[in-house]
Amino acid sequence: MASVTRFSPGHAAEDSRLVREARGGDASAFERLYERYARVIHGVVLARVGRVDVDDLVQDVFLAAWARLATLRDPQAFGGWLTSIARRRAIDHHRRAVETTELPADLEAPDAAAPRAEAIAVIEVVRSLPDAYRETLVLRLVEGMTGQEIADRTGMTPASVRVNLHRGMRLLRDRLQR
Amino acid sequence: MSEGQMDDERYLWDRSGEPDAEIVRLEALLSPLRHRGQPLGVRPRPPVRRWVRMLVPALAVAAMMFLVASAAWFSWTARRDGWDVQRVGGAPVVSGVRVAGNRGRDGARLAVGGWLVTDGASRARIEVGEIGEVEVDPNTRLQLVTSSGREHRMALARGTIHATIWAPPKFFFVDTPSAVAVDLGCAYTLQVADDGSGMVRVTHGWVGFQSGAREVFIPEGAVCSTRRGNGPGTPRYEDAPAGYAGALAVLDFSDAGDARRASALDVVLSRARPRDALTLWHLLRRGSLDERRLVYERMAVLAPPPDGVTREAVLAGDRAALDRWWDALGLESTTWWRLWKRDWEK
Numbered sequence: 184m185a186s187v188t189r190f191s192p193g194h195a196a197e198d199s200r201l202v203r204e205a206r207g208g209d210a211s212a213f214e215r216l217y218e219r220y221a222r223v224i225h226g227v228v229l230a231r232v233g234r235v236d237v238d239d240l241v242q243d244v245f246l247a248a249w250a251r252l253a254t255l256r257d258p259q260a261f262g263g264w265l266t267s268i269a270r271r272r273a274i275d276h277h278r279r280a281v282e283t284t285e286l287p288a289d290l291e292a293p294d295a296a297a298p299r300a301e302a303i304a305v306i307e308v309v310r311s312l313p314d315a316y317r318e319t320l321v322l323r324l325v326e327g328m329t330g331q332e333i334a335d336r337t338g339m340t341p342a343s344v345r346v347n348l349h350r351g352m353r354l355l356r357d358r359l360q361r
Numbered sequence: 362m363s364e365g366q367m368d369d370e371r372y373l374w375d376r377s378g379e380p381d382a383e384i385v386r387l388e389a390l391l392s393p394l395r396h397r398g399q400p401l402g403v404r405p406r407p408p409v410r411r412w413v414r415m416l417v418p419a420l421a422v423a424a425m426m427f428l429v430a431s432a433a434w435f436s437w438t439a440r441r442d443g444w445d446v447q448r449v450g451g452a453p454v455v456s457g458v459r460v461a462g463n464r465g466r467d468g469a470r471l472a473v474g475g476w477l478v479t480d481g482a483s484r485a486r487i488e489v490g491e492i493g494e495v496e497v498d499p500n501t502r503l504q505l506v507t508s509s510g511r512e513h514r515m516a517l518a519r520g521t522i523h524a525t526i527w528a529p530p531k532f533f534f535v536d537t538p539s540a541v542a543v544d545l546g547c548a549y550t551l552q553v554a555d556d557g558s559g560m561v562r563v564t565h566g567w568v569g570f571q572s573g574a575r576e577v578f579i580p581e582g583a584v585c586s587t588r589r590g591n592g593p594g595t596p597r598y599e600d601a602p603a604g605y606a607g608a609l610a611v612l613d614f615s616d617a618g619d620a621r622r623a624s625a626l627d628v629v630l631s632r633a634r635p636r637d638a639l640t641l642w643h644l645l646r647r648g649s650l651d652e653r654r655l656v657y658e659r660m661a662v663l664a665p666p667p668d669g670v671t672r673e674a675v676l677a678g679d680r681a682a683l684d685r686w687w688d689a690l691g692l693e694s695t696t697w698w699r700l701w702k703r704d705w706e707k
Contacts, residue, residue: 217400221399221401225396257668260668270664274635313631314634325391326395331375348374349370352373
């Protein structure tokens with residue numbers, strides 16, 4: 184059974200501290216921010232982009248955030264700010280990308296950790312859902328975050344996350360049963 | 362809600378309560394797609410030094426001076442009154458005289474106040490001073506209104522034109538029966554039907570569409586309709602979700618009752634992608650307060666407002682708040698169009 188990520192309650196304050204240190208030129212503080220948010224950004228991007236491009240885009244998002252860190256007004260809002268960069272990068276990627284078809288996992292080189300073809304098919308169905316639903320579902324089902332953690336990390340309200348999870352899951356069940 | 366459903370809800374929320382078998386199966390199936398904990402690939406370089414940051418405003422001022430200088434140059438070179446017209450096909454007519462040729466001296470001169478008319482088999486090309494070109498499709502009727510250094514203006518009574526303007530923004534205007542198209546540095550196609558309705562389709566840059574206090578800004582890849590008596594509608598991207606054009610026509614131009622408007626708004630909001638924030642942003646300035654509340658809620662999910670932009674300010678139509686949210690959408694050239702727009706509004 185997949186584990187659930189849990190964050191300490193004071194993570195916004197910790198974010199704020201790390202952002203201030205990173206702004207002062209401390210690259211290791213920024214690397215700490217990466218460790219705290221890599222999974223969230225991975226989920227946000229995976230909800231929109233084929234998995235072969237996801238890791239590169241996650242790196243792009245963090246490097247863009249590093250370059251623009253001085254423009255962030257409220258260091259406590261780092262999570263929402265970062266996820267909005269990720270959404271835009273994913274959209275830009277789509278706009279520029281040549282249309283490709285994701286290779287089924289069973290046709291790729293063997294890898295013990297590779298997802299099964301069914302997983303790729305399911306994630307495709309998730310990506311076909313409305314934006315708000317697919318992102319929260321990926322963060323919950325793939326990245327293993329709780330609803331509260333999704334809200335804390337993306338800047339959405341807990342109520343919005345709850346609604347998105349509930350409606351998204353209902354829609355996903357319907358589509359998987361077709 | 363039944364107790365079973367509440368258990369499902371709890372499990373979906375934070376994995377407390379009775380596990381839902383389908384969710385557990387999906388978690389296990391999808392876990393290999395999870396982030397694998399790779400480290401940040403490139404160690405970030407230290408932030409840009411202060412003197413470099415100070416250089417940026419200086420460069421912006423230099424760019425502004427270049428823009429002003431180029432505007433002056435375009436004004437100077439575009440002083441000759443009238444536009445040259447060349448025949449591309451058929452027999453276009455300029456002020457009652459058929460255009461004979463398709464090369465410089467064989468063409469015709471369209472004077473201020475003169476009309477260019479193409480029939481079903483004719484096409485023409487207009488050289489708009491030194492600032493651009495306009496291709497004129499068959500069955501088009503247009504008039505040259507102004508051709509001075511700072512302003513080139515035509516009236517498109519009906520038909521289709523394809524404009525490519527390389528002058529700085531706000532040199533070229535097209536009056537239509539229901540709105541004025543303002544070039545903001547762009548290439549676009551503008552169509553006007555016999556009933557005075559119109560459609561602009563932007564292929565590069567930006568176009569402003571204005572009628573009275575109603576104004577819209579249309580970026581590359583977007584389209585916008587306009588109707589006599591209403592002015593411009595709400596812009597949308599050409600690849601907007603199915604049903605968008607019809608739903609926006611209801612919201613922009615029809616006298617539909619509340620139920621039909623609600624249904625149209627539901628189509629627009631429920632199918633919106635983050636990219637459609639362009640459309641939603643324009644809707645924040647239109648419709649009833651209840652409609653704008655719904656638009657706000659949806660847009661806040663798709664493209665969260667930046668820090669300091671509050672729901673109250675947006676719903677009150679606060680210009681600064683709306684502008685800041687627009688800036689946060691990441692649409693290109695916003696600084697430039699805003700600069701020129703401010704001038705245009707004087």
